[in-house]
Amino acid sequence: MTALESDRIPRTVRVDGDWPGARLEEIWGTAPTLKGWLSCVDHKEIGKHYILTAFAFLILGGLEALAMRLQLAGPERRLLSPEAYNQLFTMHGLSMIFLYAGPVLTGFSNYLWPLLLGSRDMAFPRLNAFSYWVYLAAGLFIYAGFVAGHGPDDGWFNYVPYASRAYDAGINIDIYALGLILLGISTTVGAANFVVTFLQTRAPGMAISRVPILTWGTLTASVANLLAVPSVSLAFFLLWMDRQFGTRFFATAGGQPLLWQHLFWMFGHPWVYVVVLPAMGMVSDALPTFCRRPLVGYTAVALSTVATMALGFGVWVHHMFATGMPSLALSFFSGASLIITLPSAVAVFAWIATIWTGRPVITTAFLFFASMIVLFVIGGVSGFMTAAVPVDWQLTDTYFVVAHIHYVLIGINVFPVVGAIYYWFPKMTGRLLDERLGLWNFWTMFVGFNVGFLPMHLLGLLGMPRRVYTYGHGLGWSGLNLLVTAGSFLFAAGVLLLLVNVVLSLRRGKAAGRDPWGAPTLEWAVPSPPPSYNFAVIPIIASRHPLWEERLGLGGARSKLDEGYLLDRGRETLGTTALDARPNLILEMPEDSLAPLLLALGLVGVFVGALAHAWWVTAVGGVIGLIALIDWLWPRYIHADLEKVGG
Amino acid sequence: MAGPADISAGRAWPMNYLWTHGPRADPATALTWAMIVLSTAVVVIVTLLVVAGVAVRGNRRLTVAEAPVKDEGDGLAWISIGLVLTVIALAGTLVWTLEALAAIDSPARPPALTLEIIGHEWWWEVRYLGAGPGQSFSTANEIHIPVGVPVRVWLKGADVIHSFWIPALTGKTETIPGRTNLTWLQADRPGVYRGQCTEYCGAQHAHMAAFVIAEPAAAFAAWLRSQEATPAVDPEFAAGQAVFQASCAKCHAVRGTSAHGDKGPDLTHLMSRRTLAAGVVPNDVDGLSGWIANPQALKPGALMPATYLSGPQLARLRAYLESLK
């Protein structure tokens, strides 16, 4: 072992033109070949893949929604058969919730975290690649069933006994069950990666009081994922066992159908926060850039993020108020569901205060973020209404809840995400999106969304149940439904404008430079797009706004962005302590590798074999996965060896 | 059939719950209105704050990168005041919620009638549990109750989970196979109240309506007596009955005959019902013929198969069914 290097004093240097960038590019660059692409572990590439894939699922889910809206445009229409409609609403729900809303935020966080935190990559770059491949595989797995005519048709929350074999005998529910377990693996390893990245790879000096709120959001969501995802994976596994091997977990006689609802919502409610907290974090970070002042109440907002999630684990029963529970339990969960409003209120008032105490400059990104505040409040108050049990007994399972979930998911996820595209597209591509088209994009989406979804509240109050493929004449719902359909097409046109803007600006957009917004955080200190190694030197951080210290005239020490840790003996970045971010470690980062893809393929083999009861496929997949895993974990001490070779 | 007027007549929105008609629903309705008003006010105030903030404080002269950065005023008062107001609103709501919950938890008087309602794919079985053996009977989708008195309802699930809901009278309670849930309702005015299944339950979840028909005590008592009675078979319809026995009796029952099927609705007093197939078609000549001839055309996926009867067979069957008054 003596040949191995064990300790080193890392050199600190000042960046000098091309140096040390060129040398780092040699170390960190990925070969522009197919193999290079398949084995790439660069968080920025993986992040972009996540975002693009999530948008592909968003578009599929959107088309499914448009088909449903045509069917519901008038009473007793026969455009879609009930079976087709039921598959469509199920695919729409699971696409948007599982394949778009979570992964798109994972994508942004993946792309942004190391840039925000002053690191060269995530803590586990290969795990990151693995997480993406498994996500892609899970999405394709579920969609393959749908394309082949075996789409799941029991809604995204898939209640038993309808999802049991006696009532839904096809392979469709099995595909959904196994696909979601596969997706759970991706989510879990991704979550672990974010947690460890947060704890270990922040630039020196970036104490937890100085991290951007987005990282608080994603960290909180990731911890929640670690604790909550096993619940839904288990639920789907037990369901699959019930369906395939006759176990009796959810059986009507001797088992318990309600167990499904508990396991599903113990996951499902935290998941709601998983798909909004990082997006709220993006607003908390980007809105201040346009308001030209730091976020009001950083500490309050950071703590409210964590508090939301902590409370979020105690309110799952409010999805089950109508299952016939004792009044005492109802009262408790009703109270908890009301109280969870408080941390959200903190964020809303912090944003409003940031606008009022700043001097906002109106851009497309700003409009998306500022309008999100209003949409968030609409989604919030409708959630507040469903927290009151007697009211919920009327509201639940009507279009009121459909309106609520869309104000939450579109208002608090899609609007911030589109804002984030306008904000960070220049960083990712080096080009700005067109602002004129951007304004059209914003107003079309904003008007379309509200015309499409605001009337749904009223439809719900007028008694229209959710998940009906049609409705009768004489119920008073026809006019509003036509309006909703019109609004949804307008909204879709808005999304189309976004795509048009992206395609046009990729080629003709204005050059962005490093920092087109005069923004405060670290990602704007590196070129656009950032080089493979992110930072030529690991910066040393002295405040929450390293790029605004001059402008704000902060006293005390200044952050050093051009002078810092070199770390150029192979892929390396700096490890720091969890709270104060003091340097305590030189992290050896892995080379590009095919092992993540191979492990993902092995895993797909395991699941395809299980679906088809072709156990030999499962066994082969398992063996491939095991080999890939052992190769992956083989102790190499890579850089120490490089030391020996390089002298 | 005497009784209240047609199902949707007189109400523009027969399924709304902004105006309700019984003590099980009314306290929740008052709270609903209050929350709608409060929520709307919050949305309007926040929207005005955001719009006014942008209008008043907006910087239209400089680009983002040029605009100066300042850290003026900590703005924390916004959060404190906002939180205090939110806490007050939440505390008030919580107290009202618990009060409303207690008010509708159980009826003030002992229930005058107890029913058992069983959710099926895709219809409601309604059982009247009489005192004696001859007084229990079963009907479908139409729930007759006396007006002005509380009615206790046991809810059961036959297959998958459904949810029982009559918006004007009571909020939702799921019917869960393997469990028995309890709810109650009371109609303060005579009338027909429409409801519908609200837990997704498969292909025809959309066509699973239920109707509560609230009648004055005397009318209800008359209805009850007529339902309890076992009608005699008129030999005139023997041919139709034979068709029924061959094609329908596996799933449907008619008391007093050898048809004992229990998969579909009990048809003993079929003609006393207003609609067929849980509200899909009116129970008239066209509706009945169309439904028997091809249920799949009207309610695709329904568990009742097409019967493939010849024209004359169909006519005889219909004549028999029309005799089940």
Add this chain to the structure above:
Amino acid sequence: MVDQALQDGARPMDALPGDSLPVGGFGRNHVAWWGVLCLIATEASLFAYLLFSYYYIGLQYGPAWLPARHPSLMLSAPDTVVLLLSSVAVWWGEKGVIQGRRRQQLAGLAIAILLGAIFIAVQLVEWSQKRFGIASSSYGSLYYTITGFHMAHVVVGLIVLATLLGWSVAGFFGQRRHTPILIGSAYWHFVDVVWLFVFSTFYLTPYLF
């Protein structure tokens, strides 16, 4: 403390450029150590949800739901001791690598693998003696699924320990570079602790009724 840490302010860096830092990480100062803690957190949640399912269904039906005869402790109690001893063995082997005693390192891992294998063998005998199957009742489904999940974790743990033993024989670990052993050992202890919960649930709580 968190609140204090969240108060932003200029703070001198404790470690400054010029301090010597370990390369790649040693012992528990290593990203992979945090990684395994995350894995343990999520796996612990999984078992918590499994046991929740057991207690939830059990409470619906009451004591009558349990098998007529209480589960025998004849095999399961000694088997529990075997598993706990394997944890001690791993701990002893881990001490070996930290203190540079190679023979102790190898012996500790080998003994743990042996004890783990005995545990599985006894569990399989225990399974074969049960009079119910996985599909015969929800109790049977829960019994085999939960003990099966646990057994799968023991199998994974054994693969991990065997790999570590192989790498130890190959001389991959030393007094400073031994994070994989700490990780494998933490995982093994976790699997053993989970068994205590599974064992108490299935074998001890029925005696309360």
